[in-house]
Amino acid sequence: MATLQTQGISLYYEVHGNPADPPVLLISGLGGTGKSWSTQIGRFASGHYVVVPDQRGTGKSSHAGSGYTTAQLATDMASLVEHLGLGPMHVVGASTGGAIGQYMALDHPHTVRSLTMVASFARFDPFVKREFEVRYKMAAGWDRHALQSAYALFLFSPKYTREHPEAVTSWIERTAAQPTGPGDREIALKRIDMIACHDTYSRLGEIRQPTLVVCGEQDFCTPSELSKEIARAVPDSELVIVPDCGHLVEHEKAEEFFGIVGDFISRTA
Numbered sequence: 001m002a003t004l005q006t007q008g009i010s011l012y013y014e015v016h017g018n019p020a021d022p023p024v025l026l027i028s029g030l031g032g033t034g035k036s037w038s039t040q041i042g043r044f045a046s047g048h049y050v051v052v053p054d055q056r057g058t059g060k061s062s063h064a065g066s067g068y069t070t071a072q073l074a075t076d077m078a079s080l081v082e083h084l085g086l087g088p089m090h091v092v093g094a095s096t097g098g099a100i101g102q103y104m105a106l107d108h109p110h111t112v113r114s115l116t117m118v119a120s121f122a123r124f125d126p127f128v129k130r131e132f133e134v135r136y137k138m139a140a141g142w143d144r145h146a147l148q149s150a151y152a153l154f155l156f157s158p159k160y161t162r163e164h165p166e167a168v169t170s171w172i173e174r175t176a177a178q179p180t181g182p183g184d185r186e187i188a189l190k191r192i193d194m195i196a197c198h199d200t201y202s203r204l205g206e207i208r209q210p211t212l213v214v215c216g217e218q219d220f221c222t223p224s225e226l227s228k229e230i231a232r233a234v235p236d237s238e239l240v241i242v243p244d245c246g247h248l249v250e251h252e253k254a255e256e257f258f259g260i261v262g263d264f265i266s267r268t269a
Helices: 038-047 070-084 094-109 126-139 143-157 158-163 163-177 184-197 203-207 226-232 256-269
Strands: 002-006 009-016 023-027 049-052 089-094 113-119 211-216 236-241
Touching: 002 070, 009 038, 009 070, 009 089, 023 038, 023 094, 038 049, 038 226, 038 256, 049 070, 049 113, 070 094, 070 184, 089 094, 089 256, 094 113, 094 184, 113 184, 113 256, 126 184, 143 163, 163 184, 203 226, 211 226, 211 256, 236 256
Parallel strands: 023 049, 023 089, 089 113, 113 211, 211 236
Antiparallel strands: 002 009, 009 049
16 A cells, blocks of 8 residues: 655555566546455456556545546646556556557557556547436435445446345445545546546557457447447457446446456456
8 A cells, every 4th residue: 555646636545466477557437446446456466567547536545636637636646657667568457448548558668568448438439428417417416325326327237236235235335334524426427527527438449459349238328339439449359248237337247357467468468
């Protein structure tokens, strides 16, 4: 557990595994905290040196009042890679983390050995724009438990919720119980605005690092068409659509997800 003073903030991060193993940077989704990777941290650390940061405005990193663009968060992450002297790293980004990874590959290519984007997007389509307009209003007015209960409907597939209700309930209780402070609701809204403004589509053809795109077949939050769009635009990228799976591929199909990404990393190491 450590912090880096960079870009005007204190960036909290953890490292796991053997420093001699291939380095992997796990970038979480909209919630922003590294611990959201849950059991995947241990899986990756079994054969990789894993860096897990809390993004600007989340967890134990500075809850700054500004800097909420995916390009700025990519600069934050690139500064961490440079500070640790581990570049280029295998970058694995989930949803918002994948959007941040795009800017790392584009604007800080020396920090990225390979790029894996999970349930991510290069830009919002009309469906996702409407979805996040609704989610913005929910985040602005709802209490945290009600909000996370609603978010579970966007994030988990109907099949997983039906077959694993206790796991979904545990996720809701765990995320709802995360500490909050003054200004955190405003930051959460800024982070929603941040991803709504994200648009790297016209630049995806510039990405030269080996790229893997993974998505769930039943993803309601960022439907698979957004991942297909990325895969078509990034030269020589690989696309894997996981059947019977929602947005949180790394949780719903934990072993399968690790197998897919671990194999890709081993081929590009």
